[in-house]
Amino acid sequence: xxxxxxxLNLFFYNPQGDYRFxxxxxxxxxxxxxxxxxxxxxxxxxxxxxxxAIFVADHxxxxxxxxxxxxxxxxxxxxxxxxxxxxxxxxxxxGLMGTASSSYNEPYNIARYFxxxxxxxxxRASWNVVTSxxxxxxxxxxxxxxxxxDERYQRADEFIRVxxxxxxxxxxxxxxxxxQSGHFAAADxxxxxxxxxxxxxxxxxxxxxxxxxxxxxxVQAGSSEAGKTLATRYADLHFTFVRTIEExxxxxxxxNHRLAQVGRTPESFKIIAGVLPIVVESDEELRQRxxxxxxxxPDEMAIDLVSSYTGLDLRxxxxxxxxxxxxxxxxxxxxxxxxxxxxxxDPTLSIRELGRRLLKSDSAWxxxxxxxxxxxxxxxxxxxxxxxxxxxxxxxxxxxxxxxTEQVVPLLQQRGVFHQAYPPGTLRDRLGLSLPQPTLKA
Amino acid sequence: xxxxxxxLNLFFYNPQGDYRFxxxxxxxxxxxxxxxxxxxxxxxxxxxxxxxAIFVADHxxxxxxxxxxxxxxxxxxxxxxxxxxxxxxxxxxxGLMGTASSSYNEPYNIARYFxxxxxxxxxRASWNVVTSxxxxxxxxxxxxxxxxxDERYQRADEFIRVxxxxxxxxxxxxxxxxxQSGHFAAADxxxxxxxxxxxxxxxxxxxxxxxxxxxxxxVQAGSSEAGKTLATRYADLHFTFVRTIEExxxxxxxxNHRLAQVGRTPESFKIIAGVLPIVVESDEELRQRxxxxxxxxPDEMAIDLVSSYTGLDLRxxxxxxxxxxxxxxxxxxxxxxxxxxxxxxDPTLSIRELGRRLLKSDSAWxxxxxxxxxxxxxxxxxxxxxxxxxxxxxxxxxxxxxxxTEQVVPLLQQRGVFHQAYPPGTLRDRLGLSLPQPTLKA
Numbered sequence: 088x089x090x091x092x093x094x095l096n097l098f099f100y101n102p103q104g105d106y107r108f109x110x111x112x113x114x115x116x117x118x119x120x121x122x123x124x125x126x127x128x129x130x131x132x133x134x135x136x137x138x139x140a141i142f143v144a145d146h147x148x149x150x151x152x153x154x155x156x157x158x159x160x161x162x163x164x165x166x167x168x169x170x171x172x173x174x175x176x177x178x179x180x181x182g183l184m185g186t187a188s189s190s191y192n193e194p195y196n197i198a199r200y201f202x203x204x205x206x207x208x209x210x211r212a213s214w215n216v217v218t219s220x221x222x223x224x225x226x227x228x229x230x231x232x233x234x235x236x237d238e239r240y241q242r243a244d245e246f247i248r249v250x251x252x253x254x255x256x257x258x259x260x261x262x263x264x265x266x267q268s269g270h271f272a273a274a275d276x277x278x279x280x281x282x283x284x285x286x287x288x289x290x291x292x293x294x295x296x297x298x299x300x301x302x303x304x305x306v307q308a309g310s311s312e313a314g315k316t317l318a319t320r321y322a323d324l325h326f327t328f329v330r331t332i333e334e335x336x337x338x339x340x341x342x343n344h345r346l347a348q349v350g351r352t353p354e355s356f357k358i359i360a361g362v363l364p365i366v367v368e369s370d371e372e373l374r375q376r377x378x379x380x381x382x383x384x385p386d387e388m389a390i391d392l393v394s395s396y397t398g399l400d401l402r403x404x405x406x407x408x409x410x411x412x413x414x415x416x417x418x419x420x421x422x423x424x425x426x427x428x429x430x431x432x433d434p435t436l437s438i439r440e441l442g443r444r445l446l447k448s449d450s451a452w453x454x455x456x457x458x459x460x461x462x463x464x465x466x467x468x469x470x471x472x473x474x475x476x477x478x479x480x481x482x483x484x485x486x487x488x489x490x491x492t493e494q495v496v497p498l499l500q501q502r503g504v505f506h507q508a509y510p511p512g513t514l515r516d517r518l519g520l521s522l523p524q525p526t527l528k529a
Numbered sequence: 530x531x532x533x534x535x536x537l538n539l540f541f542y543n544p545q546g547d548y549r550f551x552x553x554x555x556x557x558x559x560x561x562x563x564x565x566x567x568x569x570x571x572x573x574x575x576x577x578x579x580x581x582a583i584f585v586a587d588h589x590x591x592x593x594x595x596x597x598x599x600x601x602x603x604x605x606x607x608x609x610x611x612x613x614x615x616x617x618x619x620x621x622x623x624g625l626m627g628t629a630s631s632s633y634n635e636p637y638n639i640a641r642y643f644x645x646x647x648x649x650x651x652x653r654a655s656w657n658v659v660t661s662x663x664x665x666x667x668x669x670x671x672x673x674x675x676x677x678x679d680e681r682y683q684r685a686d687e688f689i690r691v692x693x694x695x696x697x698x699x700x701x702x703x704x705x706x707x708x709q710s711g712h713f714a715a716a717d718x719x720x721x722x723x724x725x726x727x728x729x730x731x732x733x734x735x736x737x738x739x740x741x742x743x744x745x746x747x748v749q750a751g752s753s754e755a756g757k758t759l760a761t762r763y764a765d766l767h768f769t770f771v772r773t774i775e776e777x778x779x780x781x782x783x784x785n786h787r788l789a790q791v792g793r794t795p796e797s798f799k800i801i802a803g804v805l806p807i808v809v810e811s812d813e814e815l816r817q818r819x820x821x822x823x824x825x826x827p828d829e830m831a832i833d834l835v836s837s838y839t840g841l842d843l844r845x846x847x848x849x850x851x852x853x854x855x856x857x858x859x860x861x862x863x864x865x866x867x868x869x870x871x872x873x874x875d876p877t878l879s880i881r882e883l884g885r886r887l888l889k890s891d892s893a894w895x896x897x898x899x900x901x902x903x904x905x906x907x908x909x910x911x912x913x914x915x916x917x918x919x920x921x922x923x924x925x926x927x928x929x930x931x932x933x934t935e936q937v938v939p940l941l942q943q944r945g946v947f948h949q950a951y952p953p954g955t956l957r958d959r960l961g962l963s964l965p966q967p968t969l970k971a
Contacts, residue, residue: 110706110713117706121648121738123618147637149719149736157716163704163738166645172614173649176565193633195589195669203608206563207615226732227637262605264552264559269827271552274599277591290668294591296563296605385711 092506093469093499094324094359094476094518096184097133097488100144102126102164104487105363105480107446108383110161114486121163126170127177129485136492137506140182140213140514141174142306142326142478143167147191148223153395159385168200175208182514184213184306189246190239191219191228195289197246198253201303202295210299210513214250215306215326216317218243240313242286247305247321249289251523252280254302256292300515301522306359319345323520324357326478328450335360335473355521360474362465363482365455366490373455380482381443389442396425396445406439451480458494465495466504534948535911535941536766536801536918536960538626539575539930542586544568544606546929547805547922549888550825552603556928563605568612569619571927578934579948582624582655582956583616584748584768584920585609589633590665595837601827610642617650624956626655626748631688632681633661633670637731639688640695643745644737652741652955656692657748657768658759660685682755684728689747689763691731693965694722696744698734742957743964748801761787765962766799768920770892777802777915797963802916804907805924807897808932815897822924823885831884838867838887848881893922900936907937908946 102120103110119125130141149162156162167185175183183204187197197214205212218239219225225233234242261276280291307318308326318325319342329335335358343353367373386406394401398414398421410429419426432441454464468474481487499505510517544562545552561567572583591604598604609627617625625646629639639656647654660681661667667675676684703718722733749760750768760767761784771777777800785795809815828848836843840856840863852871861868874883896906910916923929941947952959 108711111708111711113708115708118704122651123649127618147641147736148732149734151719151721151734155716157714157719159711159713161713162719162736163699163714164736165648166641166737169610169614169642169645169649172611173618176569176615176618191635192638193670196634196638199589199608200611203611206607207565207611209564223732226730228635229730257605262560266553266555266557269550269553269601269825271601271603272599272605274597277593277599277604279593288668288671290590290665292591292593294589294604294606295608383711 091519093465093504094139094357095496095499095505096140096142096182096359096476096478097129097138098142098144098361098478098480099484100146100164101161102484103161104483105451106380106383106482107160108380108385109483111383112379112483114483116484121165123173126165126174129488130174130178130181132485132489132492134178134181136496137509138181138492139476139518140184140211141171142184142215143171143186144215145186145188145217146221146224147188147219148221148227150221150223152223153388153391155385155388155391159388168204171212172204172207175204175211178208180211180509182211182213182304183208184215184304186215186217188217188219188224189243190234191224192246194246194249194287195253195293198250198293199295201250202254202293202298205298205300205303206295210515212298212300213304213306213324213514215308216243216247216322217308236311237313240309240317243317244320245284245286247317249280249282249284249287251302251305251321252282253289253291253293254298256280257296259297259301262296300513304515304518304520315342315345318342319351319356320349321523322356323515323518323523324359326359326361328452329360329473330452332468332471332473335468336471339472354519355523357475357518357520359476359478360468361451361480362477363451363453363480364461364465364491364495365453365482365487366458366461366494367455368457384443384446386439386442389439389446391442392445393429393438393442396421396429398426401438404438407437409435410438410441458490458498461491461495462498462502465499466502469504533961535907535916535946536581536799537938537941537947538582538584538624538801538918538920539571539580540584540586540803540920540922541926542588542606543603544926545603546925547893548822548825548924549602550822550827551925553825554821554925556925558926563607565615568607568616571930572616572620572623574927574931574934576620576623578938579951580623580934581918581960582626582653583613584626584657585613585628586657587628587630587659588663588666589630589661590663590669592663592665594663594665595830595833597827597830597833601830610646613654614646614649617646617653620650622653622951624653624655624746625650626657626746628657628659630659630661630666631685632676633666636688636691636729637695637733637735640692640735641737643692644696644735644740647740647742647745648737652957654740654742655746655748655766655956657750658685658689658764659750678753679755682751682759685759686762687726687728689759691722691724691726691729693744693747693763694724695731695733695735696740698722699738701739701743704738742955746957746960746962757784757787760784761793761798762791763965764798765957765960765965766801768801768803770894771802771915772894774910774913774915777910778913781914796961797965799917799960799962801918801920802910803893803922804919805893805895805922806903806907806933806937807895807924807929808900808903808936809897810899826885826888828881828884831881831888833884834887835871835880835884838863838871840868843880846880849879851877852880852883900932900940903933903937904940904944907941908944911946
């Protein structure tokens with residue numbers, strides 16, 4: 088393989104760790120998740136380990152469609168853009184990847200926030216574009232139903248074109264600072280974008296000049312057809328879930344085909360796989376961990392989740408018995424993919440056990456073992472070409488993350504698959520990502 | 530007067546200083562206005578001087594309706610929310626006041642940003658609500674004309690009610706962190722707001738829990754009838770321009786009357802006057818400064834401004850002659866208040882001189898003299914009750930600001946009208962501002 092380093096990002100949505108109920112772990116943080124110090128410590132530790140970026144996921148609603156969600160799930164959290172802007176001030180090298188929705192924002196605002204963050208961080212900003220599929224989110228922005236998948240992706244496509252055009256509205260050398268002559272900027276290098284589209288009319292130019300990276304990195308995480316199309320058109324990084332080398336290579340072949348169709352090279356596009364790395368000393372420790380984690384799932388929520396997925400009020404049934412007959416899919420007045428998901432489980436499972444499995448179901452690749460084992464699996468996946476790097480989703484923060492940085496990162500560095508120091512330049516420079524061509528004609 | 534300290538905020542829109550052409554001053558900063566270090570230095574200096582807050586103004590467009598605006602005016606700048614979030618990490622006490630538009634944002638987003646900033650800063654966030662009157666701004670958000678004044682204020686009124694209701698959607702003691710029982714939050718203390726209004730339908734609750742200040746401070750700066758009504762309904766601080774004690778006392782009487790009408794006390798509302806403090810050693814130094822500043826106004830822009838205000842293409846006229854006949858107001862196809870403003874000047878002025886005066890026209894109270902003189906004027910204005918404090922708008926940053934903190938602040942402290950140390954608590958606590966009553970019924 089090439090001498091290029093794998094990309095390693097510290098990823099989180101739940102600041103207590105990636106499992107839904109990590110907050111109940113005896114070592115999980117409590118009130119400190121609402122302080123800058125907690126995140127500043129994580130960021131400094133990530134930077135000491137030379138990690139490439141901190142990746143903060145987001146939803147623009149709390150998850151309360153399940154009655155017990157507010158009670159049992161740790162819904163409350165800080166907002167990514169403000170958090171990452173604060174972290175820009177306490178770090179020097181690490182990338183700052185923040186999630187923002189193309190469905191519930193204005194492109195002019197998003198362009199400003201990320202351009203400004205790019206300046207504040209000296210070229211370390213990155214925008215993870217999401218289209219926001221939850222009903223709870225739509226209701227916070229004036230909608231009674233979630234816009235259809237295709238419409239959300241059409242809007243995202245136009246949204247990204249407007250944002251990137253705004254980032255290009257000041258040419259790199261537009262500002263002159265000629266105090267004597269009174270010329271602050273070269274007017275022919277500061278251009279309105281005059282965008283008129285299906286979703287947006289935006290004149291420009293932006294209030295923030297050309298960002299240090301040329302443009303902040305764009306990350307896209309959807310693996311649907313529309314998601315992959317959007318990613319290969321505009322994204323620099325693509326966050327996906329692959330669990331085996333074969334799956335990763337097949338996924339990359341599909342992606343490379345799509346890249347070729349839009350005139351892009353494989354090198355211009357990094358595939359980042361989600362992974363849950365669990366470093367343990369022994370099989371016995373792993374078993375104890377699993378038992379502990381199992382015990383954190385609240386029964387009430389497991390049962391409510393099955394109720395929500397099936398449209399049945401299961402609180403009236405014995406939770407230790409199997410499900411009553413499921414409704415027909417054709418007339419189902421809920422989310423049909425949820426009902427189909429339930430059908431795929433063993434019908435003899437108890438309601439409680441089914442709910443626990445649904446609550447724990449996770450798309451990420453789990454790699455559990457000692458440090459050598461975890462380093463081996465990541466190295467293989469990377470060297471095979473199945474992934475350019477990993478979004479590290481730790482079950483428990485900061486504990487599992489500390490183990491990883493102390494024990495696994497040095498092994499990856501010894502094997503030459505992860506850098507020992509930050510290369511110079513912006514985040515874009517460091518990841519070897521060239522500047523995309525302009526996406527929107529004026 | 531009371532033992533309460535005057536409020537002193539470092540205010541800026543142009544990071545080079547408050548005059549439109551401060552960027553041309555020989556000592557003005559250049560590229561550094563796009564680095565965090567420049568603002569971190571200002572913030573640390575402000576904090577060392579015990580200033581109450583940094584107040585960052587904003588527009589969501591560059592000013593380019595005048596052809597030479599892009600060339601001669603320093604339009605480019607960073608975005609306030611990201612900037613203030615970064616400054617939260619390098620300061621401990623100073624308030625962080627950021628401008629955000631109620632016309633071109635969604636209330637759910639704004640509520641999240643400021644609640645999150647309030648946590649990141651340990652209770653120092655403040656939102657300056659503006660309604661955005663510029664045509665350039667409307668065009669960046671899909672509109673061909675600026676919404677009418679009344680409509681903008683109706684939207685702002687509803688916008689603030691939604692934001693404050695979202696800030697209250699988690700009760701202060703809603704989060705339990707009961708790991709053993711699995712109760713993260715008390716569900717009856719986390720409530721949707723179910724707002725249905727003329728401009729917004731927002732369900733809630735917010736993703737961010739109750740902020741440390743209960744709610745971030747609200748600042749409002751409009752002195753129109755609608756502006757004063759909005760301010761006295763919802764704001765904690767009101768930014769206005771008064772130039773004399775008499776004017777300030779009359780303004781306060783009007784405000785107090787309005788506060789009484791909505792059941793609020795004068796103590797719950799702080800009036801902050803804009804002031805341009807210029808510390809000089811001698812009259813000769815002041816004259817030299819004025820001559821220097823005069824020389825910074827570009828002729829081309831002065832003439833273009835008169836063209837824009839009058840609807841006449843004045844580049845075709847001799848700039849050293851008076852204006853040609855002005856158009857009738859009744860059929861005027863421009864901003865009528867601009868045309869009326871031109872009519873108020875001496876009609877024998879040359880086009881160039883008229884434009885220079887229009888460009889320099891400033892609503893702020895200018896106090897120029899030695900440190901004793903500046904401290905005297907601020908003390909008088911404060912002790913008379915004409916203002917609770919001042920937004921300090923320095924002609925040149927950081928130079929004039931440094932002079933003020935080194936020479937004027939110690940005098941104000943000696944006189945007992947400005948605190949020697951930060952009182953404990955959040956920004957709201959320190960300014961003696963109680964928490965407003967809930968503004969929106971569920």
